[in-house]
Amino acid sequence: MDGAEALDATQEECMSSSLDAHLGSECGSDPIGRQVADTIRQLCAASIKLRNTIISGGVEARSGGGDTNAGGDVQKPLDIVADQMFLDAAKASAIAVYGSEEQDAAVMIDPAAPLALAIDPLDGSSNIDTNVSIGTIFSLLPVGEEHRSDPTSALLQPGNRQLAAGFFIYGPQLLLVLSVGKGTRVFLFSPSFGGFVEHIGSVAIPEETSEFATNAANYRHWDPQIRSYIDDCLAGEEGPRERNFNMRWIASMVADCYRIFVRGGIFLYLGDGRKGYTEGRLRLVYEANPVAFCVEQAGGAATDGSSRILDIVPRDLHARTPLVFGSKHEVDRVARYVADPSALTDRSPLFGKRSLFRT
Numbered sequence: 517m518d519g520a521e522a523l524d525a526t527q528e529e530c531m532s533s534s535l536d537a538h539l540g541s542e543c544g545s546d547p548i549g550r551q552v553a554d555t556i557r558q559l560c561a562a563s564i565k566l567r568n569t570i571i572s573g574g575v576e577a578r579s580g581g582g583d584t585n586a587g588g589d590v591q592k593p594l595d596i597v598a599d600q601m602f603l604d605a606a607k608a609s610a611i612a613v614y615g616s617e618e619q620d621a622a623v624m625i626d627p628a629a630p631l632a633l634a635i636d637p638l639d640g641s642s643n644i645d646t647n648v649s650i651g652t653i654f655s656l657l658p659v660g661e662e663h664r665s666d667p668t669s670a671l672l673q674p675g676n677r678q679l680a681a682g683f684f685i686y687g688p689q690l691l692l693v694l695s696v697g698k699g700t701r702v703f704l705f706s707p708s709f710g711g712f713v714e715h716i717g718s719v720a721i722p723e724e725t726s727e728f729a730t731n732a733a734n735y736r737h738w739d740p741q742i743r744s745y746i747d748d749c750l751a752g753e754e755g756p757r758e759r760n761f762n763m764r765w766i767a768s769m770v771a772d773c774y775r776i777f778v779r780g781g782i783f784l785y786l787g788d789g790r791k792g793y794t795e796g797r798l799r800l801v802y803e804a805n806p807v808a809f810c811v812e813q814a815g816g817a818a819t820d821g822s823s824r825i826l827d828i829v830p831r832d833l834h835a836r837t838p839l840v841f842g843s844k845h846e847v848d849r850v851a852r853y854v855a856d857p858s859a860l861t862d863r864s865p866l867f868g869k870r871s872l873f874r875t
């Protein structure tokens with residue numbers, strides 16, 4: 517086989533495992549399915565543009581102060597650039613309304629269109645200048661007849677109504693984690709192919725884990741139940757869990773989440789005692805819901821500490837929610853601590869009051 521033939525064979529392989537082929541077969545041939553597929557293609561094109569901006573390292577790829585968004589975070593130039601790119605993608609798709617972290621209110625695009633897009637255009641903004649993975653998180657919801665008089669209300673449906681959800685990771689590789697409700701798959705951007713190809717078929721999050729992800733600097737602000745849960749993990753082999761735990765915290769949820777897809781783990785960002793953090797930090801509509809959808813579709817679980825994330829009816833576009841997700845048995849365990857820490861049968865009373873951070 518000469519070089520050209522080898523290249524053709526690779527191109528052929530890429531075509532058959534391409535995101536395009538996947539969308540064609542998984543989204544269905546009805547009009548809504550086709551519009552969902554087309555929207556995901558537009559989002560992919562925007563993600564490639566954003567990736568090119570990020571790797572260029574130019575001014576617009578940097579941090580630097582700006583205005584404050586609805587969530588109270590300072591907008592970085594890259595937050596704004598990303599928002600504009602995805603808004604343009606939404607305008608080229610069958611999107612009625614665009615709800616973004618970076619816009620105070622939902623943006624009406626075409627009130628007659630069938631889909632609503634909720635988006636965190638740039639997740640992990642604090643990592644922009646540190647060359648650590650950042651991402652984009654998105655959620656596609658149906659705009660039904662009941663939303664016609666006010667299409668923005670479609671963004672306030674519970675996450676169990678999502679038609680598709682996913683996130684891009686701008687890291688060493690540009691990856692797309694995607695679910696259209698038939699499992700969760702991972703696609704890799706191939707510069708030579710010029711598009712996304714399947715990277716990991718169906719993802720299955722291991723049910724058990726010995727790795728947690730949380731911002732432990734907030735330990736003193738947490739509720740006692742959450743401190744107990746983490747204390748018990750930290751007690752390792754000598755503690756009630758009788759095994760050692762590892763900790764990771766990237767502070768880009770997309771990256772922490774992807775690691776959990778690959779090797780299991782649990783992510784916790786619960787409410788805490790800091791001003792403005794009673795509901796945690798993460799936003800329900802465009803952060804927790806799409807992640808929870810992908811996590812559940814991969815066999816994991818996602819709660820607000822006790823209740824399923826996907827069943828919560830959002831109060832408003834920027835509402836926050838406490839968030840716990842990842843390996844199912846561990847997420848269930850946190851719910852048991854939250855309900856009643858003393859009821860855990862395998863938990864020695866010795867560890868009931870002890871705090872390893874404080875001794």
Ligand SMILES: O=P(O)(O)OC[C@H]1O[C@](O)(COP(=O)(O)O)[C@@H](O)[C@@H]1O
Pocket residue numbers: 589617636638639640641642731767768769770797798
């Ligand atoms: O800095 P903290 O409090 O640890 O928060 C980190 C979390 O905040 C986020 O960066 C919030 O997302 P944004 O960057 O989109 O605001 C998550 O990706 C991450 O998990």
Ligand SMILES: [Mg+2]
Pocket residue numbers: 636638639640769803
């Ligand atoms: Mg975010």
Ligand SMILES: [Mg+2]
Pocket residue numbers: 617636637638639640641
């Ligand atoms: Mg963001």
